[in-house]
Amino acid sequence: MRTRSWRGLRSPFGLALFAFVYIAGTIAASAQTPFVPYYNKNRIKYDHFNWRIYTTDHFEIYYYPEIEQHLERVTSYAESAYQQVSAQLKHDLAFKVPLVLYKTESEFQQQNIDPGELPEGVLAFAEPYRDRMVLPIDEPSDALYRLITHELTHIFEFDIIPRTLLRRGLPLWVDEGLSDYMTGYWNSFDLMTVRDAAIADIIPSMSDFQGVQFADGRLPYNLGHAAFEFIESKWGPEGLRQFLFALRKAVIGGGESAYEEAFKLKPEEFDEQFDKYLKDRFKPFRDKERPQDYGKDLAPKREKTPYVTVVSIEPSPSGDLMAVAAGNRKDQELDIILLSTKDGKVIRNLTGGFNAGFGFEYISQPGGFRGNAVPWMSWSPVGDRIAYFARKEKQKTLVLENVLTKKIEKRIDMKTVDMPESPDFSPDGKSIAFAALRSAIADIFVIDVTTGEIKNITNDSFGDYAPTWAPDGKSIVYIKRVSGNDKLYRYEIATNKSTQLTFGTHDDGAAQFLDADTLVFPSTAIDPSQPITPEVAKNGNIYNIWTLNLKNGELRQYTDALGGNVSPVPLKDETKQQRIAFVTYYKGEYGIHTLPQQKEPIHTVASADFGSPGPNIDFTPPLSHTLVKQNERSKGKFEKLFLEGRPPVNVGVTSGGDLFGGTQVTFTDVLGDQQFNLFAESVSQYRSLSLSYLNLSRRFQYALQGFSQTQFYYGAYQGLLYQSDIFLSRDQALATQTLRGGSAFGIYPVNRYSRFELGAGLYNFNQKYNDDNLQAFAEQYQIATYGQPLFVSGTIMPLSAAYTRETTVFREYGPLSGETMRLGYEYAPPLGGFLSRQTVDLDARKYIRLATNGVLAFRFRGFKSWGDSPGYLYYGGNSEMRGYQYLEFLGQKAFFTDAELRFPLIEAALTPIGVIGGLRAVAFANLGAAGFNGQSYQVASRSPTIVPILTGFVEDQNSLQGFSPVTEARAVSGLRLVDGRASYGLGLETFALGFPIHFDWSWRTLLNKNWEDYKYAFNALQDGESSGSRWLRRPKFSVWIGYDF
Template identity: 25%
Template sequence: MGDDRVGRGLAAPGPRRLPAALASLVLAAVFFPGQASAQYFGRNKVQYETFDFRVLRTDHFDLHYYPPATEAAADAARMAERWYGRLAGVFGHDLTGKTPIILYADHPDFQQTNVIEGMIGEGTGGVTEALRERVVMPLTGVYRETDHVLGHELVHAFQYDLASSPQGGGLSGLSRLPLWVVEGLAEYLSLGRDDPHTAMWLRDAVLRGDMPTIEQLTRDSRYFPYRFGHALWAYIGGRWSDSTAAVLFRAATHQGWGPALARVLNTTSAELSAEWHAAIRSAYFPLIQGRTAPADVGQRLIAVEEPGDMNLSPVVSPDGRYVAFFSERGLFTVEIWVADAQTGEVVRKLAGPASDAHFDAISFMNSAGSWSPDGRRFAFVAIAEGDNQLAILDVASGRVERRIGVPGVGAISGPAWSPDGRSIAFSGMAGGISDLYVLDLESGDVRQLTRDRYADLQPVWSPDGRTLVFVTDRGDSTDFSRLSYGTLRLARIDAAGGEIELLPGFEGAKHISPAFSPDGGSLYFVSDREGFSDIYRLALDSGELFQVTRVATGVSGITALAPALSVAAQTGRLVFSIFENRGYAIHALDPEEAVGTPVAPDKATTVASVLPPTTAETQVGAYLADPLAWLPPPGDYEEVSYRPSLGLDYIGAPTIGVSTGSFGTFLGGSTALYFGDMLGNRVLAVSAAAAGTLKDLGGEAFYINRARRWNWLAGGGRVPYLTGFTTLETVPVQVDGQVLLGRRISQYRSRTYYDQAVVGTQYPFSTTRRFELTGGYVHVGFDNEVEEVITVGGSEVARSTRSLPAPEGVHLGQVAAAFVGDNSYFGFTSPISGSRYRFEVSPRFGSLSFGTLLADWRRYLFRAPFTLALRGVHYGRYGPDADSDRLGPLFLGEQTLVRGYEIGSFRASECSGTVDCPEFDRLVGSRLAVANLELRVPLFGTERYGLIDFPMLPTELSVFLDAGAAWTGEEGVTLEFARRSPDRIPVFSTGLSARFNLFGYLVLEAYYAYPFQRPDRGWHWGVQIAPGW
């Protein structure tokens, strides 16, 4: 997770995996659901809405958008063209063809996109994917931020295009570069060298003596690549030049970072690190002298216990007794916690998606919550049903009483409860533009107070409830015709609407997080007037300004615009978040400590916010200072309706094999092609494989439609499986009238053909629950033949091929219905919190008549660092042909079910029967029941999750107890615990397990198991490649 909205800017190049994965899983679920369903969990990306996309065609881009974002999209098109001119100049490169840009009106809409596979968190502000170099992002409601994110993502588009050019190193070369190289350059070229937020990270590192070397930045995940990468590229651009930085990047894609650094800059990573560190210390040490260390500001309530801990958006209760804040202290997701505002003792968790299935997540990046005036309720923004909703929570019970969606408003932030408790003001986004709204809690009516392109954020009520103060970019510095934006200021509006009054402040500085004093005479806020984010106070009657804090790092939230300050309505106690040790701590000041020192309303100084070298004049700085350069005039771009059409996304790496022998030369191979539309809603996957002859030609094709909430799939194909063996014998052969001894080589070949068709659909109720319905048909055919070659003296004298009798084909039809849930969180090697379940019924008909029943339930109870994992599974065949010998038996001793009973580990001496082997036979049947219990602990991991901080080889240890039983329709289970028995009894095992995450590609498990029902075998080792259940 990043500290800004550009949480993941670059999608790793590679195949689009969903079509193949979904197709194979659906086929497996249709024909072998017992084996496949154990894999077929996962959360759902829900298409809550269907967007009517249109396309704006500019000189260099096809910009996709949908009403009502028409106005914001037209402005974004001009931004994109301006960025093209800027970046083409820096890189000395023009993009190949038109680059697609896909804009969503707000972040909840963006989270529904199918262009990017997988779930998208709130911290992801945009993505540029490799296959078609598509830029996908939401509008932010703040034009400056939208412009930054768009510029960041277009840097990635240039990076992809450069890597793919003849002078580049290809997408594989780009993917080998450290993340800081790619993301840091995107931040530098889109933000420049004047950035208080990145400067704050550097000052924190200087204070702690923890500036990363380039080697550490490359290999150690503790150092955030966006911020430190931004700073390092700023140094390179300032020290050498921005054009040289672009040459260095191009060379790095081809040669790698080290060789490129030596060739272009004639230096090494160690030398560059030393120079960079010296420049940072020289720039920032003098500036932080005389400022207060983060730990010494006021009273520390919530500390950063581990580097990177997040304690965000504190909101103090009206009586000053409690403070609510967002935190990841639960490890898996951001939740709302409550602490004692006097002692800092954390009282309890207030709300989170794990405790309420009615919403998917809590919106936390640029929002905070709000207490009701009596302190009995708490309002926050939840992500549910594809939009932001206001959630009203009863503090005493922890129950969400109401969830309120606002029609036409997709994103909500900054709820503020009115002093009389009847209304909630908030900032809402419609069509990519933010405005102020007021919700009447009794009637549900919503009034819109502002209606324009200006940013309107973080409203707060005056104590008398008559006015609202909010954050905005209004003023002379913002000019939408020039797409130039002023810094954020404070403004006041009557609660009933009307004229907007800009409040006094500092020219050129940001002003955020406004909060009234209890008497309404003062307004506290956070500003970066000196390049440091500090708390200030405005005396509303006189207009005088006072500086309250002088923190060496900064008073800040997770982003530069995130709320960081709250004032108790009754007591005046200030509670705020401070950046320190790569994380965020919560501190407090009593009102008498928050009077502040008078300061003049001067223009902001930027020395402390400029990234070293501070005196450099650069190409990036020049173009950021000139909004008109490369900016096209407002005009009418060609606009067309979006018409989906399939284009080639990816060609799977072809495989080819050649073999020679007595039966000739055989040539085989396979390939796959993936097609998709621009929005990723429609996908076609085609694969083909051949092995020798036309009989061994196979292929599959699948079409997936994800345009609406009901997703559906159709596909089919032929899959041949060839097995065989060879015999050699001496035979008499007649050659030219003579009978000679020759050799007859016979190759017996058996083919099994699966001709199959499948249709399926699924309906997600939420991101964690779905219904599936599939239907399919398979015909299993058989073909046997023998090819004989007769040789005499090494020379071939005869060759023939003839067919052999084969079993009659089998045809099966099937319908399956399943209800699936998954709200689990995965650790390094296995799930460690939440639950998963799958309940499925599937009748079969045709050559065989039976049905299958599957019930798979799993629960993970987490208490750091331990997880108690429980699983119960039943899979069985029922019906007339459930025990037919034409169906393969189910085996209880699979390592993923009951360890210690692996099929290859049995010895003949273990069998107690004279004609049978009950020790093995009790593991085979047509019905299985399994129960598992594991206590898991991470041995090696990260600072936040692991007993030992060693992320190179994440390792999980566990103690396990496995149990299971197998039976048939004719022979049931004898329910008794016995070490030796001739009956079909349950089996048990216990032992120790270690799972290793090998470079993120696979999970290897080694276990030492004791099978109780194999007394002659005892303790033994086993190994499998599979993640934990």
């Protein structure tokens, strides 16, 4: 997987396509439980793609007509990359690689191959089960070639080390490091992190380096890249190949370590030699400038604020404030904050709280690997508003926010361009220049803030980025990717012509005007008059601060950094003397520092010393490919169905001790749009089976399914479902409902958070007690009392509609903030001999965040069914009504409500079995009631009454049981729950081996002791308790596996 950075995965897409079962997952092989009571957000297919297939010697390329103009070029890249990787690894694939292409990242985000939500920083991915490569083609030509090489290397890795056979974990640095190594290219930012780690002495032990342990999520990739360069430098290309095959043997079959087999070194000896290699390699850079050489760090303090990293800065016109794009550790989002340029104090967070509250999903970051070499935001000329881009649905939106009121004054949806970035206000504030894609090519655009009209001003075949208006508004300076490097150009508004400003084989970042004639910008340039060894040149590539005089072409270098200095901006102080502020990098952290503009330059160079204008040469791959029309064809709807990953193992335990087990087998087409699922589960001894077809190829998604399902519940309702003189235990009143039939289900997502659902079905069902004698007695009693049995059997044809809304923000432990609501209606018409009924079902939740990880959670579930054969809601136990038996409540009209305070006690714990998830506590209170149509249904009462309290039994030959109860009258007054039930208590939750395990201590109550004595006198007598109240209020301890609501 190729990424820019990791910002934390959002909650995955999960629509409840099956109303009768819980589906725990698709291809994920991690620990799962069926009790996942979330509806989740929508992944929307905004576009319909008319897929075609083009076959080459080594690829099956999936594309759609909008990509056809790029197909020959991309095919050349793919075949060239195959020859390169195959030759270097001396390995060939025995299959054609499925290569799925998307035109842009916004279309790539709509893919159905990976069931999870892709963060914006994921540029492409390769999956190990069917060896598919999936990527957008919107990068510049040379970057796209490297991206294809990176992902193709993963496919070779999956073939050499099959993931289905792994017995041990494969370090992330091996997969990603080799893929980066095979590109033969170091991005400036990637090389910066390795150079910094070597000089700062923070190199981890690679032999046990498993994951992301640094603020920079790409460091495992980069250290892996360096590790493979080390291996090649010491043992040659053959040593690298030997290491891969030794690694294959180690992680699949066991035996000695790959280091010992390939290099005759113990793992710790490899680590020592690699550590020395890096320190020797970057030794020439030890004496270069560190951030402290520039004075005070204005970045927020990590130990005192939630802001752990800064990536881009933009000063206000007055210079007293600075807008900063910062990573928020608390919210796990990017925010835009205001800092004082005097002391670095955080003035306010302009996007505080979760971004959904601002009407967008997240603040957008620039594409590719441009990172903070280009701007992220812009101030209006009068300093009252700030402009930035944010993700909203498929498109991004231009946000204009008032910095004083934090009010978003205007949103402009960018519907005619893709991936806009780097906005810049014009000097008059009427227009904003920005970079964006059309037809997968980046150009510079200008938008009229008032009318929303967008104009493409560069409109060429090269990648154009990071526009900056000149102070007079007559020209725009921007970056163009030409001949494999980023160069500065100037576009004249009047003449519609562009002129190249900088030259050379280095990269230049976005420029800002210090004055009408001077630009400041980051550059990896090195004074061409200074002697430098090839190794230093190779290992440098460092962004430093430079200026360019537009009148005479003079270039000046002001810093000579160890790490890198980017995002330079002009900054005025109290004396109106300009400084240059910029972002620094050292010891894995970004900072903000300044330099006086009057500082003496380190080097002064003429622009012509780096070169002169010449032809702009686009990247050319080693091999060229000519399209063969006979190799093109339309993709068949069900072409090449295959097993989608390893079937998951689903496990759960109810609070009643019932064990759940299940799995799902999924067959899909190459694109994941057409799915066939076989789902099997068992709860206690009751089994369910379903076979379904899902079509996910369009915005409107639908499913067809056939199923057989048996559910159990408890019908221990004395005097309601059977005679009042029959005394049964809960297990004796076990009942089941068996359904067999089929249904159709459709979903139309309105937006990211809301959707409409429609369904229709035809199935036969049978409800009864497991005990045949009890069933006979109960049916006789129900017919005599109600005129019909309450447990019915027959055939029904339900039609359903529902509206679902989900804005919840999730963390690894469950919901943190937001709200959820699902309102459903079902109507089964009385056609022919079919049973009929109507049902309304409402489920609403609200989550209020407390501090960082505390949650105040509320839930209300209401249910009402009526007609000839009403349905039932059965609930209880787990997180629905803690303290009561699992599925204890049964009714045709029912509700329950939960209130919980959840908070962390321990974030993580080291145990003899390894590190387990954090320990969280919960304080809870529950209230619910269930009843039957035509019967009295009173949740609570304050009216005084006289009740008979059971005190014992006497023999009675006329009674079915052989005895009759003895009672005494007692007055009851005050508030009491009549048909309602309540509980409260405390609990603990932890994650062990991937499962959420709960330990609850509950106390039940009817809020009135005398009333409890009346209601539970028989239970007290059975258990030898002195009163019904004492029996009911005894603490109950329960353990269950499942997620909180």
